[in-house]
Amino acid sequence: MITTPGSANPIFVNLDQIFVLLRNWLIGFLPVALRPAGAAVLGVIAIVCVFPGLFALTTIFERKGLGRIQNRIGPNRVGPYGLFQPLADGIKSLTKEDIVPLSANAVVHFLAPLVLVVTVFMGFAVLPMGRNMVLVDMDSGLLFFFAMGAATELSVFMAGWSSRNKYSLLGAMRAVAQMISYEVVLLLSSVAVVMITGSLSLPKIVAAQDQYTGIFPHWYIFTPWGLAGFLMYAIAATAETNRSPFDLPEGESELVAGYHTEYSGFKFALFFLGEYLAMFSISGLGTTLFLGGWSAPLSFLQFIPSWFWFFGKVMMSIFVFIWMRGTLPRLRQDQLMNFAWKFVLPFTLLNLLVTALWRFMGEGWQRWVVCTIILAAAYVAMGRLGMRGQHFGRRSYRYAE
Amino acid sequence: MTPIFYLLAALTLAGGLASVLLKHLVHCALAVTVAFAGLALLFLQLDAQFAGFAQILVYIGAVAILIVFAILLTRGSDLPKGGVFSKTWFLGLIIAAAVFAVMGWAVLASVSAIPQQNTVPSVTVHDIGSALVGRYVLPLEILALLLTAATIGAVIVAMHEKARPR
């Protein structure tokens, strides 16, 4: 699926399509028969290079940002303002001894981080990162993405089980339970978008949102069902990537480090990488589904290249992740599960109904009113219902004072 | 018959065999996951993209995880004392072989009658969706009912004796 940029200015068009042009120029050196394979290889290389770099950047930003939130400086030794810290960390993890516990199941222990990283990388294949910038324009791209996401759970289990460590196993079980619970929500909130777009192909979904009324875009987040779906998606994504406040599987105070307690050196770095890549990919999907993907937020900003918007939105999402991590306390396991099955899931199912209503009510202001009212009423009612019988005492800051 | 087919078939069968023969139950579960993945790839090879991804999503993402959970909840990861194979394993083997023989015979005996259609079918997800809510809407609804019932049933069966003091 080839789309043309909205701006007519050739400079901006070329800037927008610069990576596509670059690839086309590069595969021009290959014989025609090998060109598709070459394009694929180039795409894979690009992804494999870009996202780990982004990962490095993100770690330093996260540590700095968290430091800022927690009123400290953060890393500041390596390079200017500690900017080369990720490099130092990378070198360190590569040179550290790879420890495998004696009773561990060595093969599984070795395979677990690989499976994780590979499946997470696979997910990027279907994400449109800019206009015409998608590795595989698959008809059922969304399904592929979730299929790959489902496979990561297995790697988590493999890591936890093979370590032969109680903490690891418990962390893995928690992680798997949590991921399964929230994956349902993740999927169902995405289904709403599919219902409206009528396609599982991510480029088509973005293209459907790349339209404007006046200067405002047709992003799905700007509809009642889209907003509700996006909020549910964001919650589920946070849980799916084991980020705070849903970071129970790695709760340091209880489980040391969860399923990768027994990992060190490069394997640990792979896990670390895998988690951040998962964060990127899930942010990318969220961006694609609800935030208009690579489309510009206002119509007159279309001259700015589409890939800039995509990565900008992803980084904004990452910022929100970091922000939440620095702000919210960790949940309890039962709270987490109750929240998933008793609030988020029912609300997402209702959102599906509302989406169907939206789809079949036709154009007009009525559907805005009806859908908003239903969702707001459901939100209030379910919130009240969920909070019934819950009593919060006055918060005590005994230790903080 | 492409090399990729042989590769995938070998992977699948190896996964299946390993899942049956390995001593450790968790290894079996992981091996069966490999078999599932191989099957999914075979589906892709057969141009059934949707079915392939659904296979991964359901079997690797759900069934394999369920199996693993069941293993851990029943302490299946410990090795049993009396060996993993039943006393009548030889009989079982013969029966399985007989089944394969019969089926293989059936397949090979009917090669000439097997239809042959080598054009790649152009089936999109959209078509599948339309078929699901069109021609196959009744099975779909029944399936939804079945899944709901199964969910409730599984929950009830699994929590049934929770109240009994251990």
Add this chain to the structure above:
Amino acid sequence: MIQESTSFVPQFAASSITRLLWLIPAVPIVAAGFIALLKQPHRKLASALATGSLGFSLFLSLVAFVHVVSGWAHGSVVRETVSFTWLHFGASRVDLGWVLDPLAAIMLVMVSFVGLLIFIYSVGYMAHDENFTRFFCFLSLFAGAMLGVVISNSLLLLFMCWEIVGLTSYLLIGFWYQKPSAAAAAKKAFVTTRVGDIFFFLGIVWLFSSTGTLLLYNHGVGSIEPLSLAILSTQHAGLGLSAAGAIALLIFAGAVGKSGQLPLHVWLPDAMEGPTPVSALIHAATMVAAGVYLVARVYPLMSAGMPLTASGDPAGTTVALTVVTWVGAATAVFAALIAIAQNDIKRILAYSTVSQLGYMMAGLGVGGVAVGMFHLITHAFFKALLFLGAGSVIHGCHEEQDIRRMGGLKVDMPLTFITYTIGMLALCGFPIFFSGFWSKDGILEAAQHWSVAKGPFYLLVFGALLTAFYMTRQVCYVFLGYWRGHQAAHESPKIMTVPLAILAFFAIALGVIGTPAWPWFRSFLENRAATFSWHGFAEPGLGLLMLSSSLVVFLGLGLGWRFYGNKSPRPEEPDALEKSVPWLWAPPRDRLYVDEFYGVTVIAFYKWWASVADWLDRRVWGGIVALVAWVFALWAQLNRLLDINWVDGGFDKTCEELSEGGGLLASIESGRVQNYLRILAVAVVALVVILFWSSRP
């Protein structure tokens, strides 16, 4: 409730009070229903409900009475009826209804007034009983049913209320059913009155089949109105009786049962086992009077075919009335005789009641409705007074009923003494000042003029003598002399003495309306203008009669004083009369052997019959049954042998085979899943192989 609907028999304009007449019995009955739902702690509410409802009934009765009196004063005959159809079957139908005429009006006032006083009295008397609310429930039900009897215009409705009265009488006599004697008395009362009721019911059925209606008054077509009576009195029923006479006798049998007349009087003295207010209400003032009232109500039937003089006065009598007269007179003397030798204060009063009821019956027989009814009314007041006084005495003497263990109570219980004495003098017929004198005198006068025989007159005079004698005896024993009981007696509370005082007032004052000078009562009942003139006393023979009856009373009083005055005998000492004439003493003490007579006749016969039936059952029918059973048992044995050797044998063999086969099959069902799977796989293989081989080209 009764609506103005098509089932209403068209009426001439009945006054509104007549339309509302049904409320008089209905309100107490509904109140009884409410009280039945109350628990024991709600005593006040229960008593308030009962007395309130009866007070309401009294108010309505007074309104009805005033309505009738004013109608009578204007010279019109007041007999208003309201009726409605209860049942249709085929061509015939049963109408029920109520009537308001002078007879009903006067009875209504009497029953509700005396009843109300007794209700009030009961609040004090039963205050400590643990079944207080039940008592008032029964009392209320009784009062309602009794009022229903009074207003009934249909013999069937009357009979229903009559039976409810019987039921409540049973319940109230047996109120203290823990006492075996009370339970037995209740049973006796119930069974004995049933005997009379059967005849009564037969009479009703006969009447219905003859006249086709059970309404008494129905604008000329009622069953006791001239049209029907003319037919009835010409029909012959055998034994020289007309149909009217026969029916009247059957109905009278019911009255005999209810009013304790001679053959069936045995239950009444025993009924004294009930609480004293019950004795006063049921067995003195109202229920027993129902029999008399019934005879009065159907008096036209009783007197059907009576020869009349040219002026319309009765010139003879009928068979039915003759029987009524003789039975009444005999009862009067018979019961008075027994009363002489009784020692239980209530039992004496009970026999006195029987005796007085005899007077009423005789009065009805010889003098018509007015004579009998006047004695009924006065008797109701003074007998209620006496019973309540006796209750007060019993209450004050700590539930002591034996007059030999009392004495000297005039000091301890002055109010009771005064009122009791008034009642006693009224009962004796003390001249001039007491109502009893005038009513009894009326009866005696009528008896003297009775054309058929003089026997009843002499019997009644003798009864008056005996009455004065035994009442004197009782009063001397109870109030004079010195105290012979265990604990000191005490006066009763106000709630009991005030009704006594009111009743005492009426025991004196009621005589005014029945003197020969101003026969208001008689005129009222007979629909004549009441005129006052001293010439009433100037009737030939009347002065002599009054004088002689007064003399008889004084003689009785004097004899009583002679034997018992101020003696204060010890309880274990023989009676004064027994000491002087011992041969005369034993029969009345033993109640003239009536119970024993029944014991050796009726009851013995039933026992003999029962034993015969028992023998028949055991020997004859039992033998036949046993024979049949034996035949069947033999057949069953044969069957059993057949079963065991033939059927069972074959069946067992089959079962064995089956269970063996089942065992074989069960060994496949090992419970091992893999076994099943294996078998399944083998079966599939076999199936496929067979399939392919069979379809080989």
Add this chain to the structure above:
Amino acid sequence: MTSMMTTPLAGYLLVAALLFAIGLGGALVRRNAILVLIGIELMLNAANLNLIAFWRYGPHPEALTGMMFAIFSIAVAAAEAAVGLGLVIAIYRHTNTTELDKIDRMKG
């Protein structure tokens, strides 16, 4: 044998048959109930492979029959796995074992 395997469909069918046999064998020879379930899953998957293969090489792929069968079968298999494993867990709680030759009591 290779000479007979002239068509790709036959190859897929043979692979499916072999997978089925492996699954059956696993279900027959292993003692653990969970493994029996794994074997059953394998058999189901072999059937799915058959269905997909027939759909792909059948005369009317656009009718989607085989594909739909496979998709429904996948969904049913998920339900079957959930209930089956729930049963295994319940049985384990009851008898404290998952070894099938020890679980042969016919009443609870």
